[in-house]
Amino acid sequence: MALPNPSADVLTPGSVQDKRGARRPRRWSLNSAAPYLLLAPSLLFLAVFFAWPMVQALILSVQTPEGEFTTQYLQRMVSDVNFSDAIRNTLLLIITVIPIQFVLAVIMGLALQAKPKSASFFLYLWTIPLGVSDLAAGIVWLAIFGDRGFLNSVLTGLGLMNTPFAWLSYEHPLSLLAAVVIAEVWRATSIVMVIVVAGLQLIPPDYTEAAEVFGATTWQRLWHVTLPMLRPSLQVALILRTILAFQVFAVVVALAGTRMPVLASEAYNWYGGNHNPNVAAAYALLILIFSLVTTGLYLRALRTRDEELGQ
Amino acid sequence: MAEIRIDSVRKVFGKFTALKDVSLTIHDREFMVLLGPSGCGKTTLLRCIAGLEYPERGRILIGGRDVTDEPPRRRQIAMVFQSYAVFPHLTVYDNIAFGLRMQKTPADTLKRRVDRAAELMQIGHLAERYPAQLSGGQRQRVAVARALVMEPAVLLMDEPLSNLDALLRLQARAELKRLLQEVQTTTVYVTHDQVEAMSMGDRIAVMQAGEIAQVDVPTQVYDDPMNTFVGGFIGSPPMNFLKGMVQGSNGASAITVGGHALNVPVPAKLTGQRDVLLGIRAESIEAIKEPQPGSVPARVLVIEPLGSHLLLTVQVGDELAKVATRTDFPVAPDDTVYLQPEAGKIRLYDAQSKTLVTRDA
Amino acid sequence: MTTAEMPLNIEPAQRSRRRTLSRIGLYAGIVVLTLFMIVPIYLIAVAAFSPRDAIYTYPKSVIPNQFSAETMQFFVGSRGVLDATRNSVIVGVLALLLSMLIGAPAGYALARFIFPGRDSFKMLILTTRAFPIVILSIPLAVNFIQWGLYDTLWGVALAHTALALPVTILVSSSIFMGVSRELEEAALTLGCNRLQAFMRVALPLALPGLAASAIFTFVLSWNEVFAATILTLRNRTLPALVMSQLNDSPLYFRFAGGFFLVFPALIFIFIIRKYLLGMWGQVVK
Numbered sequence: 001m002a003l004p005n006p007s008a009d010v011l012t013p014g015s016v017q018d019k020r021g022a023r024r025p026r027r028w029s030l031n032s033a034a035p036y037l038l039l040a041p042s043l044l045f046l047a048v049f050f051a052w053p054m055v056q057a058l059i060l061s062v063q064t065p066e067g068e069f070t071t072q073y074l075q076r077m078v079s080d081v082n083f084s085d086a087i088r089n090t091l092l093l094i095i096t097v098i099p100i101q102f103v104l105a106v107i108m109g110l111a112l113q114a115k116p117k118s119a120s121f122f123l124y125l126w127t128i129p130l131g132v133s134d135l136a137a138g139i140v141w142l143a144i145f146g147d148r149g150f151l152n153s154v155l156t157g158l159g160l161m162n163t164p165f166a167w168l169s170y171e172h173p174l175s176l177l178a179a180v181v182i183a184e185v186w187r188a189t190s191i192v193m194v195i196v197v198a199g200l201q202l203i204p205p206d207y208t209e210a211a212e213v214f215g216a217t218t219w220q221r222l223w224h225v226t227l228p229m230l231r232p233s234l235q236v237a238l239i240l241r242t243i244l245a246f247q248v249f250a251v252v253v254a255l256a257g258t259r260m261p262v263l264a265s266e267a268y269n270w271y272g273g274n275h276n277p278n279v280a281a282a283y284a285l286l287i288l289i290f291s292l293v294t295t296g297l298y299l300r301a302l303r304t305r306d307e308e309l310g311q
Numbered sequence: 312m313a314e315i316r317i318d319s320v321r322k323v324f325g326k327f328t329a330l331k332d333v334s335l336t337i338h339d340r341e342f343m344v345l346l347g348p349s350g351c352g353k354t355t356l357l358r359c360i361a362g363l364e365y366p367e368r369g370r371i372l373i374g375g376r377d378v379t380d381e382p383p384r385r386r387q388i389a390m391v392f393q394s395y396a397v398f399p400h401l402t403v404y405d406n407i408a409f410g411l412r413m414q415k416t417p418a419d420t421l422k423r424r425v426d427r428a429a430e431l432m433q434i435g436h437l438a439e440r441y442p443a444q445l446s447g448g449q450r451q452r453v454a455v456a457r458a459l460v461m462e463p464a465v466l467l468m469d470e471p472l473s474n475l476d477a478l479l480r481l482q483a484r485a486e487l488k489r490l491l492q493e494v495q496t497t498t499v500y501v502t503h504d505q506v507e508a509m510s511m512g513d514r515i516a517v518m519q520a521g522e523i524a525q526v527d528v529p530t531q532v533y534d535d536p537m538n539t540f541v542g543g544f545i546g547s548p549p550m551n552f553l554k555g556m557v558q559g560s561n562g563a564s565a566i567t568v569g570g571h572a573l574n575v576p577v578p579a580k581l582t583g584q585r586d587v588l589l590g591i592r593a594e595s596i597e598a599i600k601e602p603q604p605g606s607v608p609a610r611v612l613v614i615e616p617l618g619s620h621l622l623l624t625v626q627v628g629d630e631l632a633k634v635a636t637r638t639d640f641p642v643a644p645d646d647t648v649y650l651q652p653e654a655g656k657i658r659l660y661d662a663q664s665k666t667l668v669t670r671d672a
Numbered sequence: 673m674t675t676a677e678m679p680l681n682i683e684p685a686q687r688s689r690r691r692t693l694s695r696i697g698l699y700a701g702i703v704v705l706t707l708f709m710i711v712p713i714y715l716i717a718v719a720a721f722s723p724r725d726a727i728y729t730y731p732k733s734v735i736p737n738q739f740s741a742e743t744m745q746f747f748v749g750s751r752g753v754l755d756a757t758r759n760s761v762i763v764g765v766l767a768l769l770l771s772m773l774i775g776a777p778a779g780y781a782l783a784r785f786i787f788p789g790r791d792s793f794k795m796l797i798l799t800t801r802a803f804p805i806v807i808l809s810i811p812l813a814v815n816f817i818q819w820g821l822y823d824t825l826w827g828v829a830l831a832h833t834a835l836a837l838p839v840t841i842l843v844s845s846s847i848f849m850g851v852s853r854e855l856e857e858a859a860l861t862l863g864c865n866r867l868q869a870f871m872r873v874a875l876p877l878a879l880p881g882l883a884a885s886a887i888f889t890f891v892l893s894w895n896e897v898f899a900a901t902i903l904t905l906r907n908r909t910l911p912a913l914v915m916s917q918l919n920d921s922p923l924y925f926r927f928a929g930g931f932f933l934v935f936p937a938l939i940f941i942f943i944i945r946k947y948l949l950g951m952w953g954q955v956v957k
Contacts, residue, residue, distance in 0.1 A: 034866075038781035039793060041774045042841060049812070049834035050800060056811035104705075111702055122702055124945045126709050131937030133895030135911050135918075139930030140716040146923070150715050186712060240801060247804045250897045250915060254926075257919050264806050264898065271902055272916075277814055284807040291804060363857050383860045396858035400876045413863030461862070 057288075060281035073278040077286070082261040086283075089252075090262045090290075092177060094245045097184045101241070102234065104189050109196035110222070123197070130190040138254020141183035142168075145255065170259040180260065183251050188244070192237050199233030200226070239298050243291045263287050313374045313387075313464035313497040314339045315360060320369030322355055329355040330366070331521040337497060344512030345501045348544070351518040353501045354469055360499060361467050362386050374464055384413075389458035390467040393474065395450045397442045403429070403453050404438040410461045428460035431490065448479050455487070459494060466491070466498040472507060484510060505545045509533065517541045535658065539665040542590050542658070548622065551596070551632040552660065555589045566659075569628035571607045573652065586662035593633040595656035598623065598640065598648045606649035609634075611642055625650070713934060720744055720931035747928030756913040757932070759825055760894055763909055766829035767893040768886045771840040774833070776882060779844030780870070784853065800838045808834065809899040816903060823905040831903055832893040839892075840885055847881035848874065884947035891940050895933070 064070050077083060108126060112119050129137070144150045145167045152164040167175045203226065211221045249264035267283035270276045315337040322330040330352045337343045345353035358364040360371060362383035370379045378386045389410070398406050407428055411421045429435040432452040442450055451471060458466060472480045472487070488511050491498055502508055508515045509529045516526045517540075525537040536542035542550035555568045566573045568589060599606065609625035609632065616638065623634045625648065634650060642648060659668045723740040747753060781787075782794065812831055813822065821827035851874050859869035900912040908916065914929040921929075 035781040035785035035787045035790075038777040042778040042837060043793075045774055045837060046796075046800065046834065049830055050803070050808065053808050053811035053815065054803060056814065057807050060811055060814065107701075108705060111698060111705070114698055116698060116702055120945075122706055124942065125706050127945065128713065128938060128941055129709060131891050131895070131934075131941040132713075133897060133911055133933050133937070135897045135915055136716075136895070136930045136933035136937075139914075139926050140712045140934070143716050143719045143927055143930070144712060150719075186708065190709075243801070243804065247806045247898070249806070250911075253915070254918060264804075267806055267810065268898065268902065271810055271813070277810055280810050284804070284810050287804050288807050361861060363860065382865065383857075384863045384865065388861060390858065390861040392854050392858060394852065394854055396852065396854040398855060398858070398873060400873075409859070410862035413868070457862070467861075 054288075057281045057284050060278050061285045064278075073276075073282045077279050077282040080266075080279075082266055086261040086263050086266045087286075089177075089260050090246060090248065090264075093180065093184065093248055093252075093262070094242060096177075096181045097188070098238070098241060098245060100181070100185050101189045101192050102238070104185065105192035105196045106227075106230070106234075108189070108193045109200050110226075112197060113200050127190045127194060129187050130194065132187060133250070134187060134248075135250035135254060137183055137187035138251040141179060141186065141251075142254055145179045168255060168259075173260075176256055176260060180252055180255050183255060184245075184248065187251065188241070192241060195233050195237040196230065199230045202233075203229045235298070235302055239295050242294050242298070246287050246290050246294075263290075314372075315465060315497060315499070316370075316372040317356070317360070318370040318372070320356070320359055320366045320371065322352075322359060322364060322366045328521055330359070333369075333521070333523055335516055335523060335526065337499060340495050340497055342491060342498045342500065342511060342513040344508040344515045345499065345518060346503070346505060346508040346512075346515050346544070347518035348503060350520075352521040353503075353518045356518070357467055357469055357499060357501045360465070361388055361390050387464040388467055389461040389463035389465075391451075391454045391458050391469065391471045393470040395454040395471075395474075397450050397453050397457070399442050402439050402441055403434060403445070406442070406453055407457045407460050409457065424460050424462075428456040431459065432456040448475055448483065451475065451483065455490075459490075463496060466494075466496045468498065468500045470502055471500075473502070473504065487511070506547065509545070515545075517544060535667065536590065537667050539588060539590065539660055542660075546592060548593050548633040550590050550592050550658075552588045552590050553627060553630055553632060554662070555587050555659075557585050557587055557659075566657075568607050573605050573607070573657075587668065588660040588662050588665070589652075590658035590660055591652050591656055593622065593635040594620075595653040596632070596634045597651045597653065598625075598634050598636045598642070599651060600641070600648060602649045603651060606651045608647055609650050611644055611646045611648055614642060614644060623648070713938070716927060716931050716934060719927040720747075743924045743928045744931070747925055747932065750925065752908065752913055753910070753929075753932075756908045756910040759907055760909040760911070763825050763829045763832060763900075764890040764893040766825065767832035767836060768889045770829065770833040771836045771889050772844075772882065772886050775837050775840030776844045778841045779846075780848050780874070782841070782845040783848035784856075797838045797841055805831075805835055805896070805899050809902045812899070813902050822903065823907055825907055827903050828900050828909060829893075831899045832889075832896055835896065835899070836889040836892050840889060843885045843888075844878070844882055847878045847885070850881070851877045881947060884944040887940050887944050888947075891937055894936060 061073050062069055062071065064072075112123060116122070132140070142149070146152075147164055147166055147168070149167075151167065152161070155161045156164065165175075166172060167179055170176070207225050207229065208221050211225050216224070247264045248262055249268065252260055252262050253265055253268075263283055263286060267280045267287070270283060271280035315335075317333055317335040317337075320330055320333045321328070333352070333356060335343075335356075345356060347353045355364060359366050360373075362378065362381060362385075366379070370377055372378065373386055373388070383390075398409065401409065404425060408421055408425045411424060416424070426435065429438060432455055434449060434452045434456060437445060437449060437453075442453065445453070451474070455471065458468075472483050475483055484507060491511075500508075500511060509532075512529055514526060514528055515532050517524045517532060519540050525532055525541050527535075532541060533545055536545060536550065539550075539552050542552065553568050555566050555573075557566055566587070566589065598609075602608065607627060609627045611623055611625050612631070613624040615622040615624075619638070621636045621638055621640055621642070623636060623642065625632050625634055627650070632650075634648075636642070660666060661668050720743055721739055721741060723742050782790065809831065812827075816822040816824075816827045821830070855873050855877070856869040859873045860866070864872060895911065896909075897911040897915050900909045901915045904912050910929070911933060914921075914926065914933070918926065
């Protein structure tokens with residue numbers, strides 16, 4: 001036979017999933033090799049195209065092309081005129097967008113749980129933004145918020161304004177921010193919603209029914225039964241979403257051009273515009289650090305809650 | 312020849328020893344039942360015979376050939392799984408034909424054998440259906456047909472009836488037994504249902520905690536359980552075990568229960584004084600209203616009218632026992648009745664090792 | 673509010689009226705949310721399909737009075753657009769194939785085997801989700817220049833595969849776990865070796881889920897902007913093209929481009945909608 005004949009490493013029901021004990025020598029090599037062989041390509045690929053670039057990013061930001069260690073790129077990044085704006089804008093977006101998204105996603109998930117008619121139809125419609133690229137999302141909302149966009153058209157048509165309002169101009173930073181927030185909420189809420197719906201489906205109805213029998217109101221049921229059971233899904237969703245949020249890019253560029261720098265757009269400009277991969281790498285590194293720190297903070301905060309709840 | 316020999320097989324999963332040191336011989340064309348509670352190792356043993364598990368130690372021989380290192384497809388076995396494992400993406404026909412196709416059986420032979428197997432299991436009319444369109448009972452038949460069509464040397468069945476509802480299970484049990492009697496293949500059948508085991512097996516191997524407690528024909532396992540575990544597992548209700556003592560020896564001795572001496576001859580083997588457990592089945596105890604020499608008083612706690620007889624739960628000393636009486640036996644809760652064991656039905660067990668010492672007569 | 677918690681002193685008629693009211697409220701809320709999700713897409717379609725000068729008129733009418741494919745035609749005819757679209761398709765297919773060929777076996781290994789390192793590997797995969805594509809792209813660009821992969825479709829495809837691989841592994845792992853082990857065991861007792869059991873039983877049953885995962889990878893690749901823009905110069909993918917010309921291009925170009933990017937996604941999400949919940953559930957775990 002062409003292939004060796006690895007026997008199935010199958011488990012009988014109820015047996016302990018533990019490190020396996022010693023086995024007969026003849027089958028050991030065949031049996032144990034199979035999973036590693038299957039994993040090897042993935043490991044290799046990720047090592048080359050993921051792990052190594054990560055390390056390189058670190059190196060790039062602190063090493064000149066000649067090979068000497070330097071902080072000049074980091075300094076250049078920090079002293080750049082857009083630096084503090086980029087950080088501020090990115091953080092602002094995160095602080096506004098994510099809470100709105102989560103609340104909205106939970107509302108949407110619960111709405112579907114109430115089993116209205118054609119729930120699956122609505123589910124499909126609500127997940128459409130999932131397939132929309134962030135660039136397209138930015139453009140879509142540009143058509144709405146632009147100077148001659150649909151929002152202004154509608155408002156003028158309703159007689160609520162005479163001259164178009166420049167929502168996206170740099171003179172109105174607040175409305176610009178609001179526009180970006182709305183666009184991001186529109187684009188990315190579906191992701192969280194899908195996770196919420198999946199999490200809700202895992203909750204056995206028995207718990208809420210029991211709570212109902214014992215006299216809990218809808219609010220109480222939501223707060224004390226449903227949300228706590230949703231917590232694991234929400235936790236991971238929160239971490240993932242925040243990490244992605246630190247990389248917000250195309251939506252901002254599409255709506256705000258250069259008027260609203262964020263970390264990712266700065267990285268992009270330093271690489272593509274200024275042809276300076278080192279400072280770009282420095283920005284990338286900053287994003288990574290932010291991501292890791294917030295993840296750590298999340299895990300800390302959520303873990304403390306667990307202890308408080310006596311789990 | 313499809314005799315199966317299991318030789319000192321040991322199987323370990325991590326820290327858990329599923330089979331300690333199991334040896335068993337299953338004769339050609341025998342229907343052997345592996346019976347025991349969950350976790351006793353019966354399914355593991357079956358899977359070792361199948362080749363889905365490989366033992367750490369020991370050998371397995373099928374038809375005289377050492378197959379211990381062989382994969383399932385080289386062992387001439389066919390297996391029916393507890394979940395039936397009928398392929399959802401294939402029709403009933405293709406399911407049954409699967410094994411034959413793997414063997415590259417020529418088309419006309421294949422069709423003939425598949426049709427015959429389907430007819431045998433009375434699912435011929437379902438040939439073009441998909442498993443999702445079938446009921447549980449029908450899927451079970453597909454699984455059996457798929458195994459039988461292979462005309463294997465050994466047929467392995469892992470609790471094939473336990474997923475059927477109670478009424479269906481009864482019918483299916485009788486059908487399966489008749490079928491397998493016709494087919495005459497060596498069969499190893501795993502179940503936790505002792506009624507199934509008694510009804511179907513030529514011999515039963517009762518397993519406990521990775522070891523075989525007793526291998527014997529059903530009547531023997533029922534009448535002469537080797538230890539209290541077997542006695543308590545087989546039979547419904549389980550065998551009663553009452554604390555007793557043997558005092559004196561050789562004719563001038565008596566077996567006492569709760570201080571009352573039984574009117575039962577003491578076997579010569581028992582000498583001296585020792586603690587024993589008296590094993591006796593509910594149907595082998597007669598309950599009488601008036602005390603007699605050799606009878607033991609007991610207080611009636613619960614009366615369960617089972618239609619064909621009454622099942623009494625009585626208290627003897629500080630122990631409980633089950634006694635069967637005729638339906639019109641006049642008894643009410645809290646009554647005192649007197650228990651008289653049937654001669655020849657008492658089994659004496661060593662109080663420490665719980666193993667059978669001797670019968671009473 | 674359910675019947676159980678309504679105060680008992682409410683008349684039955686009032687009670688059912690309250691229930692109807694809350695039901696109406698539910699549907700109203702759903703409609704509002706749906707409009708929020710759908711209207712922007714409708715609007716970009718309107719913008720993309722109005723005549724060029726209509727884009728500059730103000731105020732725009734929400735209900736288009738003229739339907740014209742002029743803008744779209746202009747967009748499609750613009751320099752580089754057709755090529756970019758073709759590139760996006762190629763990159764998407766490459767990424768899909770690569771991540772499936774590399775990732776599905778790993779998913780199978782995770783699903784079927786218990787072996788030392790299994791949990792570590794799973795942890796590793798999950799943590800890759802934490803690393804931004806932004807970080808990845810810049811050193812990759814530097815590497816690709818050295819390796820001659822810069823500005824090639826293969827380069828972008830490899831970057832996208834790296835992005836999609838962890839998800840593919842996790843999703844295919846859960847798909848294979850959904851295929852009962854006993855089915856493959858039954859195949860083993862019927863004359864198959866491991867590979868045959870996989871090909872004849874596990875794979876056919878896993879195929880729908882794997883296909884959904886593959887489509888998802890394609891959508892991921894189709895939409896990806898940052899890496900695609902950084903890693904290409906002349907052989908742009910569609911998002912890269914639109915991105916690089918974003919602030920220099922006329923409005924109609926952007927709108928048409930936006931619609932062009934959105935439209936296939938609509939179709940793909942429709943195709944795989946049944947599997948979406950399962951897949952994202954996996955990502956969370």
